[in-house]
Amino acid sequence: xxxxxxxxxxxxxxxxxxxxxxxxxxxxxxxxxxxxxxxxxxxxxxxxxxxxxxxxxxxxxxxxxxxxxxxxxxxxxxxxxxxxxxxxxxxxxxxxxxxxxxxxxxxxxxxxxxxxxxxxxxxxxxxxxxxxxxxxxxxxx
Amino acid sequence: xxxxxxxxxxxxxxxxxxxxxxxxxxxxxxxxxxxxxxxxxxxxxxxxxxxxxxxxxxxxxxxxxxxxxxxxxxxxxxxxxxxxxxxxxxxxxxxxxxxxxxxxxxxxxxxxxxxxxxxxxxxxxxxxxxxxxxxxxxxxxxxxxxxxxxxxxxxxxxxxxxxxxxxxxxxxxxxxxxxxxxxxxxxxxxxxxxxxxxxxxxxxxxxxxxxxxxxxxxxxxxxxxxxxxxxxxxxxxxxxxxxxxxxxxxxxxxxxxxxxxxxxxxxxxxxxxxxxxxxxxxxxxxxxxxxxxxxxxxxxxxxxxxxxxxxxxxxxxxxxxxxxxxxxxxxxxxxxxxxxxxxxxxxxxxxxxxxxxxxxxxxxxxxxxxxxxxxxxxxxxxxxxxxxxxxxxxxxxxxxxxxxxxxxxxxxxxxxxxxxxxxxxxxxxxxxxxxxxxxxxxxxxxxxxxxxxxxxxxxx
Numbered sequence: 147x148x149x150x151x152x153x154x155x156x157x158x159x160x161x162x163x164x165x166x167x168x169x170x171x172x173x174x175x176x177x178x179x180x181x182x183x184x185x186x187x188x189x190x191x192x193x194x195x196x197x198x199x200x201x202x203x204x205x206x207x208x209x210x211x212x213x214x215x216x217x218x219x220x221x222x223x224x225x226x227x228x229x230x231x232x233x234x235x236x237x238x239x240x241x242x243x244x245x246x247x248x249x250x251x252x253x254x255x256x257x258x259x260x261x262x263x264x265x266x267x268x269x270x271x272x273x274x275x276x277x278x279x280x281x282x283x284x285x286x287x
Numbered sequence: 288x289x290x291x292x293x294x295x296x297x298x299x300x301x302x303x304x305x306x307x308x309x310x311x312x313x314x315x316x317x318x319x320x321x322x323x324x325x326x327x328x329x330x331x332x333x334x335x336x337x338x339x340x341x342x343x344x345x346x347x348x349x350x351x352x353x354x355x356x357x358x359x360x361x362x363x364x365x366x367x368x369x370x371x372x373x374x375x376x377x378x379x380x381x382x383x384x385x386x387x388x389x390x391x392x393x394x395x396x397x398x399x400x401x402x403x404x405x406x407x408x409x410x411x412x413x414x415x416x417x418x419x420x421x422x423x424x425x426x427x428x429x430x431x432x433x434x435x436x437x438x439x440x441x442x443x444x445x446x447x448x449x450x451x452x453x454x455x456x457x458x459x460x461x462x463x464x465x466x467x468x469x470x471x472x473x474x475x476x477x478x479x480x481x482x483x484x485x486x487x488x489x490x491x492x493x494x495x496x497x498x499x500x501x502x503x504x505x506x507x508x509x510x511x512x513x514x515x516x517x518x519x520x521x522x523x524x525x526x527x528x529x530x531x532x533x534x535x536x537x538x539x540x541x542x543x544x545x546x547x548x549x550x551x552x553x554x555x556x557x558x559x560x561x562x563x564x565x566x567x568x569x570x571x572x573x574x575x576x577x578x579x580x581x582x583x584x585x586x587x588x589x590x591x592x593x594x595x596x597x598x599x600x601x602x603x604x605x606x607x608x609x610x611x612x613x614x615x616x617x618x619x620x621x622x623x624x625x626x627x628x629x630x631x632x633x634x635x636x637x638x639x640x641x642x643x644x645x646x647x648x649x650x651x652x653x654x655x656x657x658x659x660x661x662x663x664x665x666x667x668x669x670x671x672x673x674x675x676x677x678x679x680x681x682x683x684x685x686x687x688x689x690x691x692x693x694x695x696x697x698x699x700x701x702x703x704x705x706x707x708x709x710x711x712x713x714x715x716x717x718x719x720x721x722x723x724x725x726x727x728x729x730x731x732x733x734x735x736x737x738x739x740x741x742x743x744x745x746x747x
Binding site: 151152153156157159160163164167168170171174175177178179181182185186187188191195196199200202203204205206207208209210212213214215216217218219220221222223244246247248249250251252254256272273276277278279281282283284285286287 | 324
């Protein structure tokens with residue numbers, strides 16, 4: 147921090163650097179949007195899967211579970227649950243909650259209809275098909 | 288206090304501390320739920336407790352930032368706040384809206400809350416940290432815009448310093464990036480991609496500007512070092528923050544369906560993200576060493592030094608630990624993430640807000656610094672909370688390493704729940720470290736009420 151390097155220079159580097167890297171970020175975002183159709187499994191993003199996402203959100207599932215590794219760390223990863231457990235197990239499991247096993251973590255009962263359960267499963271099926279660069283490392287999530 | 292209108296900061300600080308207490312109580316509840324799974328079920332399921340814990344954190348930090356701005360901006364601009372009445376009105380709106388939201392989380396089933404509050408018109412709820420009902424989100428925007436209007440006007444009519452410009456830039460950035468919380472595409476990959484424009488560009492972007500401005504302000508006041516020197520540092524720090532942090536967003540794009548080149552961009556730039564925090568630490572110690580006065584508020588100086596160090600450890604070192612894509616492949620979404628999150632938020636944002644409160648609160652109460660005994664207790668609080676948080680982080684890291692090994696690295700991977708059973712020892716230790724943190728917080732509360740000794744009279 148010698149006298150040669152002034153506050154005005156520091157300020158200019160800040161503004162210049164920030165604008166440059168933000169523009170670079172926008173460019174990468176633009177390219178990402180271009181690439182996404184090849185990766186994000188939008189073919190399986192059916193009306194049913196969309197409704198399933200809405201159920202996922204309005205029951206605050208992310209408050210316990212992770213989905214593609216993001217969320218809370220209290221309950222299993224569900225991004226690949228479709229592959230790990232299969233549709234019938236998922237539906238039966240949700241309907242059987244809470245287990246009431248003493249001292250064990252409990253999942254609330256959400257009283258989902260058969261149609262809602264199918265929608266949630268469609269959402270998990272869609273999620274399972276997203277190209278996540280081979281994450282998670284194994285089926286256990 | 289130099290300007291009458293700075294007094295509006297006081298209710299903001301008090302609310303911030305009150306909500307902080309609530310946050311920690313819910314943290315302790317969740318810590319226990321990790322061990323005794325059905326604790327308080329079904330009255331307070333884990334997901335509700337977590338939402339309360341994280342949302343209280345966000346709201347009380349926002350109270351802290353706003354209080355800080357109301358305190359700092361008149362002094363920096365050398366003029367009274369444009370409208371103290373607006374500031375006070377917005378305070379009550381924000382407090383009532385925040386309280387109603389938390390009560391709603393606790394008393395109304397989440398799906399009912401969503402229906403009641405317009406989530407079917409525009410679905411924004413049920414995403415981590417952005418769980419607030421639509422009307423609360425709109426309320427946040429209204430309050431923040433009113434707040435920005437107020438302080439921007441104050442800056443415009445007065446002296447424009449680097450500190451207030453950087454603070455304003457950070458706060459405007461906060462408001463602008465929050466708007467992405469209203470964007471929730473059905474496509475999960477795009478949902479996640481832009482969700483980070485709120486979460487990452489807040490905490491690893493514009494919030495760092497706010498933090499650096501707060502720290503610079505307090506350092507100017509307590510060290511008496513020439514403003515030119517401090518403001519030059521300020522620009523260097525925030526340059527490092529944004530140059531590394533913006534592209535560093537890429538470290539969240541490794542495994543959510545985004546193109547794989549993000550593994551390179553994200554790894555390289557986020558590996559540099561510790562630099563601004565390292566610079567903040569060096570900056571704080573340097574300025575305090577070169578101080579030209581002995582400020583009577585020793586506690587505030589301690590917080591200012593502490594926030595640099597802890598932000599560097601929590602955000603910098605613990606962030607770097609798991610930010611490189613080949614490492615993150617195994618650690619993503621594990622207790623290691625939780626460990627990092629705790630220390631980073633505490634070190635960077637909790638501590639910097641406590642720094643400005645520690646500096647400003649005595650002045651708002653008519654003295655340059657608190658009595659000796661109150662300061663000693665506050666410093667006990669500093670150490671108990673900080674050491675408590677270090678232990679929370681270490682135990683969660685240990686839990687995380689074991690979890691990653693058993694569940695993801697081992698040749699015979701265990702299921703998630705079977706793995707959790709193996710982590711109980713560390714969860715117990717984390718909970719006790721949390722109790723230590725809470726004791727520190729209680730000391731902190733009590734320190735505001737300690738009288739006696741000789742308070743340093745306010746200058747001027």
